[in-house]
Amino acid sequence: MTKPRISIVIPVYNEQGILHAAIVDLRERLKSFGWSYEVILAENGSRDHTVEIGEELSRKYNDPATGQIRIMSLGEPNYGKAMKQGILLARGELVICEEIDLCDADFHRRAIDILETGEADLVIGSKLADGSEDDRPMVRHVASQAYSTMLKVLLGFRGTDTHGLKAFRRVALLDTVRACLVDKDVFASEFVIRADRGGVKIREIPVRVIEKRPPSINLFKRVPNVLKNVAKLTYAIRIRG
Ligand SMILES: Nc1nc2c(ncn2[C@@H]2O[C@H](COP(=O)(O)OP(=O)(O)OP(=O)(O)O)[C@@H](O)[C@H]2O)c(=O)[nH]1
Numbered sequence: 001m002t003k004p005r006i007s008i009v010i011p012v013y014n015e016q017g018i019l020h021a022a023i024v025d026l027r028e029r030l031k032s033f034g035w036s037y038e039v040i041l042a043e044n045g046s047r048d049h050t051v052e053i054g055e056e057l058s059r060k061y062n063d064p065a066t067g068q069i070r071i072m073s074l075g076e077p078n079y080g081k082a083m084k085q086g087i088l089l090a091r092g093e094l095v096i097c098e099e100i101d102l103c104d105a106d107f108h109r110r111a112i113d114i115l116e117t118g119e120a121d122l123v124i125g126s127k128l129a130d131g132s133e134d135d136r137p138m139v140r141h142v143a144s145q146a147y148s149t150m151l152k153v154l155l156g157f158r159g160t161d162t163h164g165l166k167a168f169r170r171v172a173l174l175d176t177v178r179a180c181l182v183d184k185d186v187f188a189s190e191f192v193i194r195a196d197r198g199g200v201k202i203r204e205i206p207v208r209v210i211e212k213r214p215p216s217i218n219l220f221k222r223v224p225n226v227l228k229n230v231a232k233l234t235y236a237i238r239i240r241g
Pocket residue numbers: 010011012013014015042043044045076077078079082083098099100101163164214215216217
């Protein structure tokens with residue numbers, strides 16, 4: 001079987017409510033692009049039927065020419081660890097990082113077009129850049145802005161958003177992924193900041209965020225771990241170098 005040209009990595013955790021419909025809908029939207037692609041469902045720690053649904057999807061769709069679905073499943077809940085392992089499993093020349101409640105094919109199209117021109121090796125879909133639309137509740141929008149400001153001050157981050165949608169040329173970013181030290185939520189930020197510091201050509205594009213459901217984990221419950229990992233990252237990058 002041929003290798004897919006594009007890998008779409010989607011971390012999933014307790015997503016039995018939307019997983020099947022989201023994947024069928026994504027496949028439908030991608031059909032008109034004519035891509036050879038795989039979707040890697042990077043699961044860990046789900047206590048519902050996410051794994052069974054993912055396995056069923058992977059049995060049904062197994063040809064990259066028409067969109068292959070794969071699932072990996074390990075250990076306790078950890079978004080960053082799942083994303084990292086999913087990226088390392090990806091076989092495509094181009095990799096897209098997605099979220100199951102977004103699955104934004106319009107971003108996929110625009111980001112892949114940019115990668116193909118060679119203008120950038122990493123494209124970031126920003127929900128905070130000029131021209132973006134963030135339909136999430138105001139408290140989450142403001143929390144995202146505060147988080148980006150913290151990354152700017154502590155780590156010299158030069159963009160507007162590190163979380164959410166990304167697309168990149170796999171070989172150009174593999175060493176960056178492997179160098180990342182922190183997991184959970186902050187992995188996504190470390191990935192972008194390390195890429196920027198390493199001289200990777202980055203382009204941010206505005207996106208419209210329309211979630212299929214509210215987040216599974218309460219925003220405020222995430223704060224202590226985020227602060228701990230940002231402190232760890234600041235030490236690793238700014239002090240240890
Ligand atoms: N494997 C794995 N996936 C996770 C975990 N937590 C969240 N996800 C997945 O990550 C994606 C985004 O999760 P959401 O619950 O929507 O969180 P969010 O607050 O909208 O995400 P951000 O705004 O990007 O921080 C979804 O595809 C989730 O299934 C986890 O612990 N492990």
